[in-house]
Amino acid sequence: MLRLVGLVLLMWLLPGLGSAAAHSEFEGAEPAAGSTVRPAPREVAIWFTQRLEPALSSLTVRNAAGQRVDAGKAQVSGNVIRVPLKQIGPGSYKVDWRVLSVDTHRTRGNFTFRVAE
């Protein structure tokens, strides 16, 4: 009977395996992903669906030339990570984030935003 239960379970589970890996816990950002803003923001903040581990979460922002424009270490508070920015001008910026939620799930991702002339 246990063997039969095991077989049924395996058939049930197999189609779903691997489906979660492509998803993240990203909930929203300020400036929003893909947005064009003006004036230039003073910080970038990202909200996640779960609380984050400050020691193993990071957030960097680079300009179109690949130079870092974030000013200092990212700060984590609950499910939000934010980093202050240097004075930035018009152009495109790429935000890279790598976070660990307190239930030990690691996720990473990136998005861009533009600062208008």
Added chain:
Amino acid sequence: MDGLLIFVRAAHFAATAQTAGALAFLMLVAVPAARAASVGMSVTSYLRIAWLALGLALLSGLAWVVLEIAAMSGLPLDEAIADGMVPVVLTRTNFGIVSCARGALAVLLGVALWFAHVDAARWLAFVCAVALLGSLAWTGHAVGTVGALALPHLIGDALHCLAAGAWVGSLIPLVLLLAAARHHDDPQWDKLAYVATRRFSTIGLISVATLIITGLLNAWILVGSLEALVATEHGRLLQAKLGLFALMLGLAAVNRLHWTPRLAQAAGPLGAQALRQLTRNGAVEAGLGAAVFIAVGALGTVHPAIHLVTP
């Protein structure tokens, strides 16, 4: 999903539940039942189960921490160690700090078990085992919940762990007690088997009610919709767990409604058959419980379903 991590988590959950279950059965079922039936019963076999389970809980807990150090840092283990990730994870992350506290609790439990011939030490061991099991909630999805639901989710998850331990962890000790009763072929032992089964049944009822209520709360917070239950890996694992739970519940109902009343007639052939069936069903329930722990081991390694479907 990481097969080794799932196996280690499942082993740790099962061993922790077994430790608490063996002591719960001893303190709340076996000792009172032996007193009621005037049987001078040895507690050694129950303490031995608790020792074995605690040893497995310590080993699997250590392996879990090692695997998480690699997983949380995103590096192979040797690189994670070389990069100084061990103290970072152990002292600066929720999982590491909770794991250290649970390790200390396990050591205290071991000391209490060492002095288990003293009643007070046995109760201390029981309290430590309950805390060790309930604190698993602080290592899972519940600890990541934000907002007003954070505390109810944690408390619900802790109660869920405790209820699972009280029920599933008591099954092997129950099977041992029933097998001993069959072996003794003595009316006093038959009475002991009946009283113990009744007491276990009451604990089982409370556990099942707690599991259903806290399970619904968990599902509402972590799954949230039928679509998420069907379309996600987390949802499918939960379905598997629910299927196993339903089978266990069916067996428990047969035991309580059909076989336990017949155990009262233990002097006749019907009583002997009831004793045999209860022993066998208890063993099958324990096997199904082990499969539930594998599902639980896997559930914690995947993202909660509610975060994976678009509202």
